[in-house]
Amino acid sequence: MKGMVRMTGIILHLILPLFTYTLTTTFLYLSVPIEPLLATGLSAALNIPVLLWIYFYDQKRRGYSPAESLKPGSGLIFIWLLGVSLCILGNSIVELMGLTRISKAYQEAANALYTPPIVIQLAASGLIIPAAEELIFRGMIFASLRDKFSFGLSAVVSAGLFGLYHGNLPQGVYAFLIGLTAAWLYERTKALLAPCMLHISANLFSLFITNLKLSDFLFQREHAVVTAAVIAAAVFVTAICFVRIYRKNNLKEDIV
Structure with missing residues (x-):
């Protein structure tokens, strides 16, 4: 019976946050004459307080205080740099595989992302949406899976769902890479702010290079040439960041 209750909880954490977030976005887009990106950003802003409440409740059940649940851990500069380097690598993989040229859905998504005013792009795609997505995909989905399963399985499933959620192959491949790294960061730091900072860094740099x-x-x-x-530099920076973040959090665990 206890196992059944736990599995039901995991399933609810997989379905309800995404369903509510998507439903709110769809309602705003259909009922108010606004752009898709603005509708998604408003939906994220409306859902974040509820998502935070659920996340803090779950963390309290796991034995973590709200402060522990949000602290970014050590190596902040390396988290930001990792987001930038992963943005370069992810975009390089997608471009070199020619995925953007064969995906009509990606072209439609790119128009929705990059045609609104830059202020809306920065606020929605750069800040608010990544925060909501990290609450859902790392704070709820990955964390709930991790309560029951291994890190590898939990990371792949949560990153896979994150990729599928984007609705097209180029963004899906890119999001899967970011999702795996964000899950690793969350595993290392046990704090949601770390993957959130990674996601924001990658999105902001993506807006920068695209605009x-x-x-x-x-x-x-x-x-x-x-x-x-640039790709070689991104690989080098990514490796350095992984090593430094790993070492800093290992040292912190040793001290504690």
């Missing part, structure tokens, strides 16, 4: 047309410049054939150098 300045830097991604168009990098992935032209005549700039192949520059592209290779």
Whole structure:
């Protein structure tokens, strides 16, 4: 009976947050004449207080205080840099595989993301939406799966759902990479603010390179040498960040 109750709780954590978030977004988009990105941002802002309450309740049940649940841990600069380098690597993988050119759904999503005014892009896609998504996919889905299953399975399932949620292959591949890393960060720090900062960093840098047309410049054939150098630098920075975050949190555990 206890196992059945626990599995029911996991299923509810998998379904209810996404359903509520998606339903609110759809309602706003259909009932109010606003852009999809603004509707999603407003939905995220409306859902965050409820999601936080549920997350804090779950964390209290696990034995963590609200302060412990949100603290980012050590190595903040490396979390931000990791978000930037993963943004470069994720976009490089998607572009080099040619996924953006074969996905009509991606083109529609890109128009919805990058045509609104830059202030809306920064507030919604850069800050509010990542916070809501981390509450759902790491704070609820990954954490609930992790209560029952191994880290590897929990990370892959939560990252897979995160990728599927984006609704197209290019964004799905990119989101899966971010989701795996965010799950690892959450596992290392036990604090939601760490993957949230990673997600915000990646999104803000993605907005930066897209609005300045830097991604168009990098992935032209005549700039192949520059592209290779940027990707190599991103791989190096990613490796350094993983090592430093791992070591800093290991040291913290040793001290405690």
